[in-house]
Amino acid sequence: MTRDFISNKKQVFDLWAPSYDWLLPSVFYQSIHKRLLEYVDLPPQPHVLDLGCGTGRLLDRLATKFPDLRGTGLDLSPEMVRVARQSNRHRPRLIYVEGKAESLPFADGQFDAVFNTISFLHYLEPKQILHEVARVLSPGGRFYLVDTTFKSKAELHLTLGSLGRVSLYSPHQRELMGASAGLACVGHYYLLGPVLLTIFAKPVLN
Numbered sequence: 001m002t003r004d005f006i007s008n009k010k011q012v013f014d015l016w017a018p019s020y021d022w023l024l025p026s027v028f029y030q031s032i033h034k035r036l037l038e039y040v041d042l043p044p045q046p047h048v049l050d051l052g053c054g055t056g057r058l059l060d061r062l063a064t065k066f067p068d069l070r071g072t073g074l075d076l077s078p079e080m081v082r083v084a085r086q087s088n089r090h091r092p093r094l095i096y097v098e099g100k101a102e103s104l105p106f107a108d109g110q111f112d113a114v115f116n117t118i119s120f121l122h123y124l125e126p127k128q129i130l131h132e133v134a135r136v137l138s139p140g141g142r143f144y145l146v147d148t149t150f151k152s153k154a155e156l157h158l159t160l161g162s163l164g165r166v167s168l169y170s171p172h173q174r175e176l177m178g179a180s181a182g183l184a185c186v187g188h189y190y191l192l193g194p195v196l197l198t199i200f201a202k203p204v205l206n
Contacts, residue, residue, distance in 0.1 A: 028192075029054075029057070029117065029118055030057060031192060032117060032118065032146060032191050032192055032195055033057060033058050033061055033117065034061075035191040035192060035197075036058075036115075036117065036144065036146055036191060036197060037061060037062070037065060039144070039189055039197060039199065040062070040065075040113075040144065041142070042066055042069065042112060042113055043112055044068065045068045045069075045070070046066065046068075046069050046070070046112040046113060047069075047070045047071070047072075047110065047111050047112050048062065048069060048070070048071045048072070048111055048112060048113045048114070048115065049071070049072050049073075049074065049104075049106070049110075049111045049113070049114045049115070049136065050062075050071060050072070050073045050074070050114075050115045050116075050117075051074055051101050051104075051114055051115065051116040051119065051129075051133070052074070052075060052076070052101065052116055052117070052118075052119030052120075052122075053073030053074060053075050053080070053081075053084060053096060054075060054077075054080050054084070054119075055080055055083045055084050055087065056073050056083075056084030056085075056087060056088060056094070056096060058115060058117060059071045059073050059084075059090075059094050060087075060088075060089060060090065060094070062115075063089075063090040063093055063094055064090075069093065070093050070094075071090075071093065071094045071095075072094075072095050072096070072097065072106075072111075073094065073095070073096040073097070074096075074097050074098070074099045074101070074104070074105075075096070075098065075099075076098070076099070076100060076101070077098075078098050081096045081097065081098045084096040101119075101123060101129045101132065102123075102125050102128050102129055102132065103132065104132045104133075104135070104136055106136045107136070108135055108136065109135075109136070109137065109138040109139070109141075110136050110138070111136050111137055111138065111141060112137075112138055112141050112142075113137075113141055113142050113143070113144065114133050114136065114137060114141070114142075114143045114144070115143075115144045115146075116133075116143070116144070116145050116146065116147075117144075117146040117147070118146060118147055118148070118195070119147070120145060120147045120169075121147050121148060121166040121167055121168055122166055123167075126167070126169070126177060127177055127180060127181065130143075130177050130178060130180070130181035130183065131181045133181070133183070134181040134182045134183050134202055137183075137202040138202070139202055139203065139204040139205055140201065140202065140203075140204045141201070141202045142186070142199055142200065142201050142202075143178075143183060143199070143200040143201075143202075144197060144199055145174065145197070145198045145199075145200065146191065146195060146196070146197045146198075147168070147169075147195065147196065148168055148194050148195055148196070149168060149169065149170060149171060149174075149194055149195075149196040150168050150170060150194065151170055151171075155167050155168065155169050155170075155173060156168040156169075171188045171196065171198065174188075174198045175198075178198075178200045182202065182203070183200035183201065183202055184200060184201050184202075184203060185198060185199070185200055186199040186200060186201050187199055
């Protein structure tokens with residue numbers, strides 16, 4: 001089931017990639033990106049990862065705001081990665097690679113921050129992904145998780161047309177999953193309607 005689930009998602013986003021930046025969802029996501037940037041706090045010369053980077057718009061905004069930033073974008077869809085590479089205005093500071101969030105092809109402690117915007121709802125194994133995020137974060141690093149939320153004790157599963165199954169999590173559920181991966185919740189911030197930013201931090205070991 002997992003292989004078919006991932007394959008179906010990959011096919012949908014491959015089809016969307018050429019026109020993705022002109023679709024209504026992309027306009028909505030860009031508004032969210034602008035609000036997200038108000039909460040981003042990075043160290044000097046940060047190395048960041050955008051998980052589920054799509055066509056690279058968030059990394060482009062981050063690289064513009066932080067001129068000493070180096071960033072890596074990872075996406076399941078090779079077509080999204082291709083479009084991101086074609087429109088990359090910040091070479092060689094930004095690179096884009098194809099890969100799975102469940103098994104990140106990066107070293108332990110490689111990144112000062114990880115971003116994930118409107119992508120977490122697609123993941124079949126959210127706890128595994130949070131463990132991977134915690135692994136690649138450096139001590140003191142932050143994880144910026146942005147996705148639609150709702151107020152409930154149980155997660156909500158929906159089927160959205162060609163996108164198939166998606167899952168939404170309450171603020172409390174996010175905290176619990178983050179804690180199980182060793183990440184501490186810094187705070188929750190609503191960006192636009194039900195779209196919630198949750199900031200996690202990886203503890204600094206004494």
